[in-house]
Amino acid sequence: MTAPAGPSLQTAPVVVQHPGSWACATTHYCPGCGHGLIHRLVANALDELGVRERTVGVAGVGCAILIYNYLDVDFQEVPHGRAPAAATGVKRARPDLVVFTYQGDGDLAAIGTAEIVHAAARSENITVIYVNNCVYGMTGGQMAPTTLVGQRSETSPEGRDPTTQGHPIRVAEMLATLDGAVYLERVSVTHPENIKVAYRAVRKAFTYQLEGKGFSLVEFLSPCPTNWGMKPVDAMRWIDETVSAYYPLGVIKDREPVHLAHLVQQPPTAFREDYMHGFRYETVTQATEDELGRRTRRVHPFGRRGGRWVSVDGEEYRPSDHDDAEDED
Amino acid sequence: MPLGERVLMKGNEALAEAALKAGCRAYFGYPITPASEITSYMARWMQVEGGTFVQPESEVAAINMVFGAAGTGMRAMTASSSPGISLMSEGVSFLAAAEVPCLIVNIMRVGPGLGGIQPSQSDYFQATRGLGHGDFRVIVLVPANLQEMVDLTFDAFSLAEAYRIPVLLLADGVLGQMMEPVTFTRAIDPASLQEPEWATTGASGRPKRVVKSLYLDPAELEEHNRSLQEKYRRIEQAEVRWKTYALEGARILLVAYGTSARVAYHAMELAEERDIPVGLFRPITVYPYPYDALREVVQQRGIEHILVVELSAGQMVEDVRLAVEGRCPVSFFGRSGGTIPAPLEVLEAIRNVAEELPATGAAPRKGGAS
Amino acid sequence: MTADRPRSYAPVVDEDRCKGCGLCVEFCPFGHLRIDEHLNVSGYHPAHPETAAEAAVDAQRPAETAPDVDEERFEYNFSFWCVRCRYCELMCPDAAIRLDGDVTGVEGAAGRLDGSESSALNIDVSGREDEGRRGD
Numbered sequence: 036m037t038a039p040a041g042p043s044l045q046t047a048p049v050v051v052q053h054p055g056s057w058a059c060a061t062t063h064y065c066p067g068c069g070h071g072l073i074h075r076l077v078a079n080a081l082d083e084l085g086v087r088e089r090t091v092g093v094a095g096v097g098c099a100i101l102i103y104n105y106l107d108v109d110f111q112e113v114p115h116g117r118a119p120a121a122a123t124g125v126k127r128a129r130p131d132l133v134v135f136t137y138q139g140d141g142d143l144a145a146i147g148t149a150e151i152v153h154a155a156a157r158s159e160n161i162t163v164i165y166v167n168n169c170v171y172g173m174t175g176g177q178m179a180p181t182t183l184v185g186q187r188s189e190t191s192p193e194g195r196d197p198t199t200q201g202h203p204i205r206v207a208e209m210l211a212t213l214d215g216a217v218y219l220e221r222v223s224v225t226h227p228e229n230i231k232v233a234y235r236a237v238r239k240a241f242t243y244q245l246e247g248k249g250f251s252l253v254e255f256l257s258p259c260p261t262n263w264g265m266k267p268v269d270a271m272r273w274i275d276e277t278v279s280a281y282y283p284l285g286v287i288k289d290r291e292p293v294h295l296a297h298l299v300q301q302p303p304t305a306f307r308e309d310y311m312h313g314f315r316y317e318t319v320t321q322a323t324e325d326e327l328g329r330r331t332r333r334v335h336p337f338g339r340r341g342g343r344w345v346s347v348d349g350e351e352y353r354p355s356d357h358d359d360a361e362d363e364d
Numbered sequence: 365m366p367l368g369e370r371v372l373m374k375g376n377e378a379l380a381e382a383a384l385k386a387g388c389r390a391y392f393g394y395p396i397t398p399a400s401e402i403t404s405y406m407a408r409w410m411q412v413e414g415g416t417f418v419q420p421e422s423e424v425a426a427i428n429m430v431f432g433a434a435g436t437g438m439r440a441m442t443a444s445s446s447p448g449i450s451l452m453s454e455g456v457s458f459l460a461a462a463e464v465p466c467l468i469v470n471i472m473r474v475g476p477g478l479g480g481i482q483p484s485q486s487d488y489f490q491a492t493r494g495l496g497h498g499d500f501r502v503i504v505l506v507p508a509n510l511q512e513m514v515d516l517t518f519d520a521f522s523l524a525e526a527y528r529i530p531v532l533l534l535a536d537g538v539l540g541q542m543m544e545p546v547t548f549t550r551a552i553d554p555a556s557l558q559e560p561e562w563a564t565t566g567a568s569g570r571p572k573r574v575v576k577s578l579y580l581d582p583a584e585l586e587e588h589n590r591s592l593q594e595k596y597r598r599i600e601q602a603e604v605r606w607k608t609y610a611l612e613g614a615r616i617l618l619v620a621y622g623t624s625a626r627v628a629y630h631a632m633e634l635a636e637e638r639d640i641p642v643g644l645f646r647p648i649t650v651y652p653y654p655y656d657a658l659r660e661v662v663q664q665r666g667i668e669h670i671l672v673v674e675l676s677a678g679q680m681v682e683d684v685r686l687a688v689e690g691r692c693p694v695s696f697f698g699r700s701g702g703t704i705p706a707p708l709e710v711l712e713a714i715r716n717v718a719e720e721l722p723a724t725g726a727a728p729r730k731g732g733a734s
Numbered sequence: 735m736t737a738d739r740p741r742s743y744a745p746v747v748d749e750d751r752c753k754g755c756g757l758c759v760e761f762c763p764f765g766h767l768r769i770d771e772h773l774n775v776s777g778y779h780p781a782h783p784e785t786a787a788e789a790a791v792d793a794q795r796p797a798e799t800a801p802d803v804d805e806e807r808f809e810y811n812f813s814f815w816c817v818r819c820r821y822c823e824l825m826c827p828d829a830a831i832r833l834d835g836d837v838t839g840v841e842g843a844a845g846r847l848d849g850s851e852s853s854a855l856n857i858d859v860s861g862r863e864d865e866g867r868r869g870d
Contacts, residue, residue, distance in 0.1 A: 057829075059829075061750070061751050061828070062828060064827065064828075066753035066754055066755035066778065067753075067755035067756070067757060068827055069827065070827070071826075071827030071828050071829070072826075075829065087567065088566055088567055088569070090567075091436070091564045091566060093432065100578060103572075103574045103576065107567065108566075108567055109564035109565065109566060109567050109572050109573050109574070110574045110575070110576070111431065111432060111435045111462075111575045112462070112574065112575065112576035112577065112578055113428055113432070114428060114454050114458050117424065117428035117431075120420060120424075120425040120426075120429045121428045121429065121431050121432035121435070122432060123418060123420075123425075123429050123432060124392065124418075124428070124429035124430060124431060124432025124433035124435070124436075125432040125433065125435065125436055127390065127416035127418060127429075128389075128390050128432070128433035128438040128440070129436045129565065129566075132436070132566050133566075149421045150421070150424075150428070153420065153421040153425065157418070226761070226825075227819075227821040227824040230824050230825070231824075266756065267755035267756055267757055268755075268756050268757060268759075271757070271760075
């Protein structure tokens with residue numbers, strides 16, 4: 036499916052013709068759908084931070100599968116729910132790239148539950164844009180893990196019954212229990228002021244990635260007028276009145292990564308050497324300040340063995356360049 | 365491992381070392397018997413090479429991490445065993461459709477279901493019939509000894525990149541766990557590999573690239589499928605590999621791959637000592653399958669009966685029947701459950717076949733493999 | 735009302751992009767936007783800035799107090815009323831309604847995002863860290 040042609044504005048002059056992350060295409064989304072707003076927030080953040088040319092997006096499967104037509108960045112389209120895993124692959128292979136996933140509530144909270152939990156647990160340095168509209172949009176409005184109790188859907192026609200269909204999942208709060216999750220915020224797009232708050236959250240999530248802080252997720256409460264059976268304005272109102280009562284807006288978690296906080300608290304000591312199975316490992320568990328005053332920390336891809344040093348602004352730091360850890364100013 | 369030196373290694377570890385030498389710098393693997401040593405080896409040595417290692421939460425995540433890393437142009441791989449490969453099915457379909465090269469290793473174990481941890485060859489159907497949904501294929505390489513496994517690992521990455529296709533290295537638990545001397549003759553520096561022109565590396569100074577498999581327009585998708593099929597035809601023309609043994613004067617042909625080929629080889633030697641004229645045809649790729657080569661051998665050598673030996677209930681035997689097109693009868697000998705047949709058992713099956721052969725005036729053939 | 739105000743000092747609707755969702759109509763603080771009777775090429779009723787005749791229907795703003803009375807449908811008169819809060823622009827999921835013209839230096843207007851080249855969404859977040867949110 037080729038991207039639709041660009042805008043056909045009326046005769047009034049347009050002040051800014053981008054090159055930017057936003058492709059200006061007419062979208063296939065329903066009237067009043069939140070995706071259009073959220074796409075533009077992501078595009079604006081990438082442009083403000085100036086990272087469009089080194090960004091790779093990983094699209095989940097859902098209504099937003101065609102996001103690669105609407106944002107002018109490299110994209111990978113991966114199986115349903117697996118975007119955090121693919122994003123892990125991209126970011127580990129190319130830590131210099133800015134990597135984000137864009138997923139709906141079926142993609143992230145149903146089939147992809149394992150992937151999002153473990154990407155957060157590993158504190159993968161990616162940004163997750165999670166669009167929660169309490170329903171499966173693309174497939175015609177079936178119940179999602181996020182559908183509210185009593186909410187009608189294609190597969191809960193009498194309203195979600197908690198005795199047989201369980202209770203909705205608050206993903207942001209669930210991930211907050213993981214030490215690896217660094218920044219989790221829930222926002223909505225129901226009012227221009229909320230959109231501004233949402234934009235700040237998106238920009239912060241990408242900024243944290245640039246600072247190497249680890250896993251961040253922004254959960255959007257988004258309308259699905261078509262599958263909710265509401266007019267767009269009523270859908271926005273329903274989010275304000277009902278949905279956000281179950282999914283409270285605000286910062287769920289915003290903290291330094293646990294290992295970094297732990298490292299900062301301990302004074303630097305000399306390197307220790309471990310001998311294991313006849314192989315010599317260097318085990319370094321403390322942060323050091325190098326001569327430029329940057330904090331460095333050890334990156335543990337898995338377990339204690341191996342790992343690389345990176346400074347918090349992403350540059351490689353080699354312990355072998357220094358004779359010992361106390362060699363700093 | 366140093367180059368040029370003959371070292372005694374475990375199969376799984378030799379394979380992992382070969383991948384590292386071949387420039388693989390991204391490994392994602394979930395532990396499963398009998399393939400876990402590959403993951404452990406990579407956990408230790410991938411770091412030393414400066415690559416990326418992640419033990420993911422499942423094989424599902426593993427194959428998708430491969431998608432992500434390979435999508436940036438890096439040589440990426442995963443390894444698992446039969447149930448884990450089943451979990452990767454959807455991911456492989458996406459990789460094949462998006463034409464992302466990668467290496468997948470299946471150290472086969474018995475099934476179906478959880479089965480057992482003993483070796484088998486019962487994933488042949490899964491491997492050669494595409495490993496997932498849709499009209500696609502993956503190249504399937506079947507080594508029979510560890511040196512071949514090392515060499516085929518290098519070839520796997522080259523083939524994957526040349527054709528933009530996932531490559532499956534189909535070994536079994538015997539090969540994975542056994543120890544044999546191997547020699548590593550070369551090392552590829554991944555920095556010397558060119559970034560592919562389709563990889564998602566950030567749209568800097570170029571239009572964006574999308575690695576995808578979604579084509580909503582039927583005409584577009586048909587064209588995409590047509591080009592995939594055309595690629596598979598090219599692979600079938602150019603990348604078939606096989607080996608033959610003791611064809612001179614053979615009236616019975618054993619067809620086997622991997623570990624069962626090793627057993628069949630010894631059974632063939634035992635048969636020759638008893639003046640039974642037996643040869644061996646050993647495919648090294650089972651996709652593309654050496655249909656033409658096998659048919660030619662049967663025709664030109666006057667093979668009168670084929671005995672297919674597999675560690676399964678009989679899967680490759682169907683491809684052999686396809687190749688032979690009824691020119692001669694095809695029998696099957698196999699063991700399931702993880703029992704590796706002894707050469708004497710295969711010899712028994714050969715004898716049964718030999719007894720049905722019409723008597724000829726030909727002199728008994730003396731032993732010696734070709 | 736000054737005569738030298740630019741004519742495009744008001745939202746412009748790209749009719750072909752508009753899907754008639756009505757969010758801009760809802761969120762314009764002055765209610766200056768309406769949904770059309772006619773259909774656009776996609777079969778939606780697009781939004782448009784109200785005409786003088788429509789403004790006259792609103793009893794609080796009788797037509798004779800509107801300085802620019804104009805009968806042609808797309809000559810809007812609410813340049814007098816539009817404070818360029820850009821709520822319509824922010825709320826539109828399809829970027830079908832945009833404020834054009836130079837926004838800097840106009841009193842009461844929301845500034846453009848510093849340094850951004852993107853026309854995706856221009857949001858000024860400077861100095862508004864404690865902005866309240868609706869819907870809590």
